[in-house]
Amino acid sequence: MTTVTEPVATVSRRPPVRRWTGKRLAPYLFVLPAVALFAIFKLYPIAWSFWLSLFRTDGALQTFAGTANYERLAGDPLFWTALGNTAVILLVQVPVMLALAIGLAVALNSPLLRFRGFVRLGFFMPMITGLVAYGLLFAVLLNPQFGLVNWVLGLAGVGPVPWLTDTLWARVAIGLALTWHYTGYNAVIYLSRLQSLPQDHYDAAAVDGAGAWNRLRHVTLPGLRPVILLTLVMSTIGTLQLFDEPYVMTNGGPDNSTMTLGLYLYNNGFKFFDFGYASAIGYALAVIIGILGIVQFRFLGDRS
Template sequence: MKVSIDKSVKTGAAVHAKPRRKLITPKSAPYLFIGPAFLLTLIFTVYPIISSFILSFQEVRGVEKTFVGFANYARLFHDPVFYKALLNTAEILIIQVPIMLFIALLVAVGLHSSMVKAKAFFRISYFMPSITALVAASIVFMILLDERFGLVNYALSFMGIKSIPWLTSPMWAKISVILVMTWRWTGYNMVIFLAGLQNIPHELYEAASIDGAGKIRQFFMITIPQLKPVFIFTVVMSTIGTLQLFDEPFILTNGGPNSATMTITLYLYNVGFKYFEFGYASAIAYVLVLITAIISLIQMKLVGDFKE
């Protein structure tokens, strides 16, 4: 009798026992997969952004941090080197970006034409510079553009042109940086324009041909308007990249001669890692972010209105 009672009790307990909750459910599984990436983003992206913003209101001396309010930002308005770096960056932006995008568009149109053979070869050839390491490419150009022993001046000497001080003259140093940037990023933008050209319906060109529109008219009336999103993307991304210009002037000229190629990011690097003024460097970084955002919004508006 005792044994039967114990069995019934155990059986009843088993019937009324609650099922265990599963740790991993269909709803929680996606969060477990994105959890590590989200955590790494918080640690290595979100935290540095917040920390550097707080640091821009502080003065760092060794391990001591002192709150100085907007003193670092006010210092920017009285810093001639910052204005010089800002002007240099603006000059490179205004000259280099339109030239590069114009060449990229022409190359893309040429490679999109049915008259060109071996398209894959030319596409790879133009795109290869964009996957070349910036440091390696800059060192190669530094050797090529050497005033005394560079291959470029050696080739120019056969045409009776005197040696050009590519990296020692303020004007030519800036031109050298523009040349290296154009060489590296033209192929990258060419691929983007080429993708946009391939998405334009061929029926539009057939209809225009029937109406008597020539190739040039088709280019300006069909190709350019259809590439409006591509124009906006390339202009904005090229502008952001130019405002963040660092590797080329750092390796080619180290910001010289006479700060002629000193860019904002190069000046930021010098302030932070040469003079160890991390608070002031953080203020420069956030001013650069603000400038980039404003210019990008203006460009999106202007390009959008122009293409309407």
Template sequence: MSAASTTGSRGVDRRGSSRIGRRYAARLQRPGLWFALPAAALLAIFFAYPLAVSLLQSFFRGSGGENTFAGVDQYARLFRDPMILKSLGNAVLILVVQVPIMIALAVGMAYLLNQAWLRFRAGFRLLTFLPAITTLVAYSVVFRVIMTTDGGLLNQALALFGAAPIDWLNNEWWARVAVIASITWRWTGYNMVIILAGLQAIPAELYEAARIDGAGRWQTFRHIVVPQLRPVLIFTIVTSTIGALQLFDENFILTGGGPNNATLTPVLYLYKVGFQQFDFGYASAIAWMLVILTGIIALVQFRVLREKP
């Protein structure tokens, strides 16, 4: 038999075996597809379908129990609605003030709880993370009781030092402080755990090299810890920003968006438009505005905070 014929037969054999291998692999994948089908169906029913319906509904206007096509008028209405600007301003204020405070506290607590000399580290980590597993409604109700003007625990504590009671929930400035304080208490421990995991992933050789070079604690933190934590910090900042834009439970329970809409957020305004005014078309437009705005802000943060080459 010639060499050409032998090579040809081997090529045919390889092609035939590869086709058989692909068929066998496809046959093995079929059970996996069947197992994934229930999850895919639930995702389609409870996520994809409502998402598509809300987008479609944002182009209609409800009137007299009937929906009429409004085109992009619902989106144009967003630019004429002063409450949209007010709610976005409140969300930006919370974002600018609360997120840096929370991330700074989370980094400081994680750095402290990562020290080998600290005793009972596991217990402190647990206590710090406990607020994160508290339900949003439950802790908001507790904060409302604590910050009640008449007889609230916080004002009772202030009275022990001779301070006048503060109208926490009915004063515009103090209402914002109350919301920011409650959010910070709830989410600092959550971000601390994520940052702590990032700290524990830093190689010990980097700390040893810094000590050999004579770097102090602040220099080590600045030139070793912070650069190594950059991906983790980007993640926590982006998720915290999204959380600030989606804030609802705390404002709804603590202040109801008041006083004078000082704590009104876009999601709370969406709720009022949809479930109090029953204008579901405009509420859907607000929701999609938030989706687009959140995506833009997240993209900008990733571009600004990512490591430069």
């Protein structure tokens, strides 16, 4: 005799309803102040600046201009002069500064160095000096008439150098100020990386007969590659935004030879009150920084 079994009905179970209890809300409540501050002081100014870049300022009147401010950049000779001046500083001063920082870091890492902590602090001290303060300091030191540098050069039989009144020497003066201020900072970054490199690599190179130069070339520099990329990107961003030093030392002169993108943006925004054009300059600067950053990561980043 065959028994027929009826299928048992399956009861569908609904997924549990997730209720926002106090424990679930707590992490978001802790993050909320930081997100709110970021939105108010970062996102909102960025968005408002882009909106301003679409307007033309005529006195107190602002009229919608679309992309006219960006088209104006292409035909503005002073913008291209400022871009060229900034590029010169980027291509000349930054490599010299980073090369000096690497050499300084290697010297500070030497076991033969005495009073190591004191010496390292001395080279890092310029970094904590305010930008305006050290700009004024260099403006006084390099003053063509009564500056200390020209007085010392005079004792050595060298005639006065027009540091701040000649187009070439004014750029050199800006480069010297930047190098003095940031070399020690970059050297400390390199030093921290050097101290983390395995000593076995240097010992193996010494066993193979590598001299000091070959150890620097084949062990130290490859080991410093990540932080070289870091400092290069940071220096590129800082140079493209350069404002304080040319503003305090030369005010963009002589003959706009030290006019940088940051200073040109400031002049349009806070001297001529052309906030729309200044905003367009700011966004053009952001695009340039982004492109250079991508190129640097492409050629210097880790390809493994």
